[in-house]
Amino acid sequence: MLIIDDHVLFAESIELSLTMEGYDVRRVPAASTTPAQVLAAVSRYQPRVVLLDLDLGPLGDGVRLINPIARNGANVVVLTASTDRSRWGDCIRQGARKAIPKTQPLNEILSVVRKICQGLPVMDAAEREELIGLWSEHRKAEQDIRDRLDRLTPREREVLGQLVAGHQVREIARSSVVSEATVRTQVKAILAKLEVSSQLAAVGLARQVGWSPPSEQGAL
Known part of the structure; x- marks a missing residue:
């Protein structure tokens, strides 16, 4: 034994x-x-x-x-x-x-x-x-989440990756050299595609399936 x-x-x-x-x-x-x-x-x-x-x-x-x-x-x-x-x-x-x-x-x-x-x-x-x-x-539910994540554009994936890393909209806007309004529009699009109502829920879905943005996007 x-x-x-x-x-x-x-x-x-x-x-x-x-x-x-x-x-x-x-x-x-x-x-x-x-x-x-x-x-x-x-x-x-x-x-x-x-x-x-x-x-x-x-x-x-x-x-x-x-x-x-x-x-x-x-x-x-x-x-x-x-x-x-x-x-x-x-x-x-x-x-x-x-x-x-x-x-x-x-x-x-x-x-x-x-x-x-x-x-x-x-x-x-x-x-x-x-x-x-x-x-x-459980496997089907996780695949559904991955399918939703696949709908994101490269820029939306980058923004979600930075949210997952714990960065705020203000920080993301500053590092990307865009306005906070632009980032908030991108976040709104992310929430719609992931079918959730908050940034916290979006981050939760990404972590649930072990999602991470493509490495070539870099970090904040």
């Missing part, structure tokens, strides 16, 4: 509990490991179960590790502080057997491990379909 988690205290608690139940448990120090080293450890130890966190600090997003680990023959159980069920759906879609919030009682986590080791199911078809459906809806 392999534990991949950057929260040392949590990982040690799980390791101790599983060891007391007779499992051979190893931990991968996520904070000082690369994705390639994680996959090499999976290949070397050939664990039946991998307990994987999603937010792995310097190692990044654990979701991208699920598919290669599962293809290596391991049963991936996601243990996460995230309560985003659409994200859980992405985990299941990638090949995880189960996604469990870290707020669940320890006995419930251990129960899932036992069932997998006994060859028993840990998720029914209805729950699986619900989670993947939530992921699909």
Whole structure:
């Protein structure tokens, strides 16, 4: 069994509990490991179960590790502080057997491990379909936002990028050598195309999908 988690205290608690139940448990120090080293450890130890966190600090997003680990023959159980069920759906879609919030009682986590080791199911078809459906809806919503962002002109993207960076209309006007009225007109056009009513909402949409202006536009 392999534990991949950057929260040392949590990982040690799980390791101790599983060891007391007779499992051979190893931990991968996520904070000082690369994705390639994680996959090499999976290949070397050939664990039946991998307990994987999603937010792995310097190692990044654990979701991208699920598919290669599962293809290596391991049963991936996601243990996460995230309560985003659409994200859980992405985990299941990638090949995880189960996604469990870290707020669940320890006995419930251990129960899932036992069932997998006994060859028993840990998720029914209805729950699986619900989670993947939530992921699909989330993906469509994000694509809709990206489509709206694609409507912006190069200048509007530049202005939005500066708003995302925290700059005010006055600063944007001064750096662009245009009037504040001109920038406000550009901001109004941005809000209309993004179908929002405030600069804050526009910035929120951009951040939600990880949008950033083209690099050649430069910074303020």
